[in-house]
Amino acid sequence: MEVNQAKQEHLLALKVMRLTKPTLFTNMPVTCEDRDLPGDLFGRLMKEDPSTIRGAEALMLGELLTLPQNFGNIFLGETFSSYISVHNDSSQVVKDILVKADLQTSSQRLNLSASNNAVTELKPESCIDDVIHHEVKEIGTHILVCAVSYTTQAGEKLYFRKFFKFQVLKPLDVKTKFYNAESDLSSVTDEVFLEAQIQNITTSSMFMEKVSLESSMMYNVAELNTVETEDEGTSTFGKMSYLQPMDTRQYLYCLKPKPEFAEKAGVIKGVTVIGKLDIVWKTNLGERGRLQTSQLQRMAPGYGDVRLSLEMIPDTVNLEEPFDITCKITNCSERTMDLVLEMCNTCSIHWCGVSGRQLGKVSPSASLALPLKLLSSVQGLQSISGLRLTDTFLKRTYEYDDIAQLCR
Numbered sequence: 001m002e003v004n005q006a007k008q009e010h011l012l013a014l015k016v017m018r019l020t021k022p023t024l025f026t027n028m029p030v031t032c033e034d035r036d037l038p039g040d041l042f043g044r045l046m047k048e049d050p051s052t053i054r055g056a057e058a059l060m061l062g063e064l065l066t067l068p069q070n071f072g073n074i075f076l077g078e079t080f081s082s083y084i085s086v087h088n089d090s091s092q093v094v095k096d097i098l099v100k101a102d103l104q105t106s107s108q109r110l111n112l113s114a115s116n117n118a119v120t121e122l123k124p125e126s127c128i129d130d131v132i133h134h135e136v137k138e139i140g141t142h143i144l145v146c147a148v149s150y151t152t153q154a155g156e157k158l159y160f161r162k163f164f165k166f167q168v169l170k171p172l173d174v175k176t177k178f179y180n181a182e183s184d185l186s187s188v189t190d191e192v193f194l195e196a197q198i199q200n201i202t203t204s205s206m207f208m209e210k211v212s213l214e215s216s217m218m219y220n221v222a223e224l225n226t227v228e229t230e231d232e233g234t235s236t237f238g239k240m241s242y243l244q245p246m247d248t249r250q251y252l253y254c255l256k257p258k259p260e261f262a263e264k265a266g267v268i269k270g271v272t273v274i275g276k277l278d279i280v281w282k283t284n285l286g287e288r289g290r291l292q293t294s295q296l297q298r299m300a301p302g303y304g305d306v307r308l309s310l311e312m313i314p315d316t317v318n319l320e321e322p323f324d325i326t327c328k329i330t331n332c333s334e335r336t337m338d339l340v341l342e343m344c345n346t347c348s349i350h351w352c353g354v355s356g357r358q359l360g361k362v363s364p365s366a367s368l369a370l371p372l373k374l375l376s377s378v379q380g381l382q383s384i385s386g387l388r389l390t391d392t393f394l395k396r397t398y399e400y401d402d403i404a405q406l407c408r
Contacts, residue, residue, distance in 0.1 A: 011090035019081040022065040075171035077291035173199040178298040215275035219255040305333040344386040348378035
């Protein structure tokens, strides 16, 4: 959309055109049966039409390319390119020509001119050409401001400018969900799973070139969007990764704390920044777009002052036969604790050993491995519960139910 100032006779003419890829020409085939009145007339005309495909004249898609007929849509993440031409329409030589192109957004004003040096002179019927590029990083109203200043032969300094307003639209709708997974019975701190839902909200198809997660400094990330085969991994979306208009895809990532942070319960507890998504796509004839989300944040799980997790447990056990488990006690607070362990029997779970034993002092962010023995008196799927920890310093008690499940 062009917005001009009050008209004034100038020696120079400014023309601005957006540079975009052409589109494939489409026609509207008209056919009929041979017994109809036109006979094979329509078929012969389509075969003679240079825009149709030989042997497939009835298809709407042709072999010709069509130049853009209008400004078109600009989407966030795409590269805006424009051709700027200043032509001398007069019969006299113009001197000291300076062409400047700025892009005004809702938050900033950017200079897009390739050079800020003035051209010494411009002869009649000559022109100054420039091509500007800008990766669009904001949505909303943008104004391209093109200004031209020059000096006439009489020494008069003249100036004019033109405004071109356009809207930048949102190409993708990105939604994220976080899932906190319990430890997989190893010494690794809990994993975090990220589900990213990406929807194409444009009117054209997209080829999803890359969708990756750039994790924060505390995490390593693993993509779970491929199926491992004998030769190599195959994408879960197939070989041709196209996203049709209004279609949605779900991407899954697993984040694990790096070894240097895995045992620092206090540090991991306070982490809220996971990373950011990097999305790269291509549209018609290879026009590329890229979108990076802001830093994704999650609410870190609260384990309280003391966390009790299972490190080892058998899958199945025999009825009324003792079996061993290994628990891990982690001090998530910022103070030293003096812990006492109490074991309370339930209707199906019976603990073996002395209840009320001293575990000793546990420093902040430190962990303690605790082997225990118990037996089950009821068949079926049972929940392990009945453990109680007491901090003798503050006389504070922590109870743990449904620690894990086992099958008889």
